[in-house]
Amino acid sequence: MRLRRLRLLTGLVLMAFVTGHMANLMLGMHSLAAMESGRPWLMGPWRSAAGQGLLVCSALVHLALGLYAIAARRSLAMSRTDWVQLFLGLATPPLLLNHAIVMHMAGEVTPNFDSTYGQMLAVYWSFSPGYAFQQLGVVMVVWIHAAVGLYSWLVLKPAWTRIGGFVLPLLFAVPILALLGFAESGREVLEKLANDAAWREHIGVNLRRVVGVTDPLNALQAKLLVAYGVLVLAAAGVLAARILRERFARVTIAYDGGLEAQGRRGLSILELARLSGVPHAHVCSGRGRCGTCRVRVDAGADQLSPMSGDERATLARVGAGQGERLACQARVADSGVVATRLLPPWIGP
Numbered sequence: 001m002r003l004r005r006l007r008l009l010t011g012l013v014l015m016a017f018v019t020g021h022m023a024n025l026m027l028g029m030h031s032l033a034a035m036e037s038g039r040p041w042l043m044g045p046w047r048s049a050a051g052q053g054l055l056v057c058s059a060l061v062h063l064a065l066g067l068y069a070i071a072a073r074r075s076l077a078m079s080r081t082d083w084v085q086l087f088l089g090l091a092t093p094p095l096l097l098n099h100a101i102v103m104h105m106a107g108e109v110t111p112n113f114d115s116t117y118g119q120m121l122a123v124y125w126s127f128s129p130g131y132a133f134q135q136l137g138v139v140m141v142v143w144i145h146a147a148v149g150l151y152s153w154l155v156l157k158p159a160w161t162r163i164g165g166f167v168l169p170l171l172f173a174v175p176i177l178a179l180l181g182f183a184e185s186g187r188e189v190l191e192k193l194a195n196d197a198a199w200r201e202h203i204g205v206n207l208r209r210v211v212g213v214t215d216p217l218n219a220l221q222a223k224l225l226v227a228y229g230v231l232v233l234a235a236a237g238v239l240a241a242r243i244l245r246e247r248f249a250r251v252t253i254a255y256d257g258g259l260e261a262q263g264r265r266g267l268s269i270l271e272l273a274r275l276s277g278v279p280h281a282h283v284c285s286g287r288g289r290c291g292t293c294r295v296r297v298d299a300g301a302d303q304l305s306p307m308s309g310d311e312r313a314t315l316a317r318v319g320a321g322q323g324e325r326l327a328c329q330a331r332v333a334d335s336g337v338v339a340t341r342l343l344p345p346w347i348g349p
Helices: 002-029 032-042 049-072 080-109 117-127 129-154 160-195 197-211 214-246 269-275 309-317
Strands: 250-255 260-264 294-299 324-326 337-341
Touching: 002 032, 002 049, 002 129, 002 160, 032 117, 032 160, 049 080, 049 214, 080 129, 080 214, 117 129, 117 160, 117 197, 129 160, 160 197, 250 269, 260 269, 309 324
Parallel strands: 250 337
Antiparallel strands: 250 260, 294 324, 294 337
């Protein structure tokens, strides 16, 4: 539970940073001047030593907990949403790495490089449009990953019925408005580049200095990407080893309606159901939050893993009865378990 909360907290910090960045881009629909006026308020706190420290620590902790979550899995029985989240989460660090290194080295190599939105947009729209598409991809990947995670957390809260009608449109509107601001401010930047030769030359000189150190930058980026790849492979290796170790220890579980599921020993009741095609409710995708996957254990309770504190808390919150377990938390050690699903498989938040 503590690790899950820490992962949520660090994710919210990262989402706050991205939201501020997008809000600043939205101001581009008005003018470049509006973007610069809003930057100290929206992005200034993240440029301080405390803000940068919080941001870096949150990113590293969130990444580490994500890799731990992969290594700690017992199977690949995941919903489509979980697969999307996994892919987006793994794609984010490599996409962000290039931007972080280039921005840091630009400040180190060219101290007179004023990284205003105007000059950065000039780089994106005129000098290096390919880099612009890369950064837009980063923003979209990070935002979708954060938005899905936020929705998955909030949809199970009682307050969702009151705030959902406001939050969902906002999650869609923020990136759209940010892209509109990016496009409109880009038009203004191109006009300035065409009419202000001195400004255009200033940007070109600084960019040539940055280009002069691309080889060390590329070498550093390659090393970091290799290190990240090793960590991802290590997490995947732990998962694969667990699956292979237990693949021959089979168990069988009987459900209501004459249904039956088979699978590896150590999987949860929910994982066995999903791997065997048995319809089963699981609104929170097996995170032990919602209680919709709960079952009544009619036989074989001694073949299930002990109940954790988190499971007890969720069962108490939903008013579960005697002999009920969360299917996503109760792992099956041997055959002989008989369970009755208590909620319809199609149930939603």
